[in-house]
Amino acid sequence: MDGRNKYYVITITLIATLGGLLFGYDTAVISGAEKSVQAYLIESQGLSSIVHGITTSSALIGCIIGGLISGVLATSFGRKRSLQFAAILFFLSALGSGYPEFLFFKRGEPTIGLLLMFNFYRIIGGIGVGLASALSPMYIGEVAPANIRGRLVSLNQFAIIFGMLVVYFVNWGIAHGQTIEWINEIGWRRMFVSEVIPAGLFGILLFLVPETPRYLALKNKEEKALQILTKINGKEVAHAIMKDIKESLKQHTSERLFSFGKKVIVIGILLSVFQQFVGINVALYYAPRIFESMGAAKDASMLQTVIMGFVNVVFTVVAIFTVDNWGRKPLLIVGSAGMAVGMFAIAGLAFYDIIGISTLVFMIVYTASFMMSWGPITWVLISEIFPNKIRGKAVAIAVAAQWAANYLVSSTYPAMMEYSGAMTYSIYGIMSVLSLLFVWRFVPETKGRTLEDMEALWEKK
CATH class of the missing domain: 1.10.286 (GTP Cyclohydrolase I; Chain A, domain 1)
Structure with missing residues (x-):
């Protein structure tokens, strides 16, 4: 591949990764806004922590829907048009989440109807996230040359984490120097509306890329x-x-899901489920609250979240530069071991009520281990292990399973923490150990193989 070809594929890859950036932006924007949403829409009406957990995680319902329909849309309308549809959903969700009173409700008067409307707009954005999470890596995987495919698909994870880092800065910038009352009334709205800028850019730039x-x-x-x-x-x-x-x-003229056997589908689903059951999105969605529980002030907790965001970016870069050299399996195994160490240490500290810098250090060990392994590599494997004929359907099922697992973990976290922090973090540590054993025993190495090689790989099994 000469320089001109390389420049072209990198350009269309970067445009496709904006879907990943919006994925990260949309899922993490709630981290800065969730306490204000709780105060404005939930506590003001005397609703419970269960409603808070469901509202914080409501976008994940849309993510499950988006994941499920991604295969049908990708097969019927193409990868490119489906991504354009996701961009429209991101744009509408950003406006609606920031101003859920639009048309039907009076501003400043929180009601059950307004809470439902807010959740409706978050679900719309979630559908966009579910589509982008399946289609961006699929698109990149289908256009990328085999020798750099892992690196290019990993760029999508970098974009996800970069989107989270950007929104951490945006949230911190909006909240910095402001009163709690202003943030609870106006600030959280601006956090959501800020997403219209990357959403609009993504929608426009997609007109410049080809179909796969x-x-x-x-x-x-x-x-x-x-x-x-x-x-x-x-x-x-x-x-x-x-x-x-x-x-x-x-x-293979058949497009039946199990035309290559059940094993490849089960492995794809379990890769997705383990990526969530290790608890990563608890750290991402509730980061400021976690740091506040360690004794940090509100501004400091937002700043510590930004620091964690930087760590996430750095270690995602590590994965990008090693995935096509070291391979997928070694990175996943090392990452699982690091996550287990981080989570079991945090569980021990929580058990003895030790809060402070040590908790932050082990949180960074945990998230860094995830970002150099399960974060990007899961998406690489999901984009490449399925044969051509069933890729759309199989990716959709794997991604939907991932978002269902994400919703289960995120929505149960507040209630679990009320019962026992040590138990909660220990469960995530156990899942990290199980993920290591699963990869070691069942996941094949796909480094350097073409997408067409995958059919031969699964036919031998």
């Missing part, structure tokens, strides 16, 4: 597919890849 060659070939648009493959890989390599794609589509 694998999708075009699937729809019998082979000439167009070859043109894009040539632009990405050069003429000689493009013809070889096109030959493999046609062969893979010819060998």
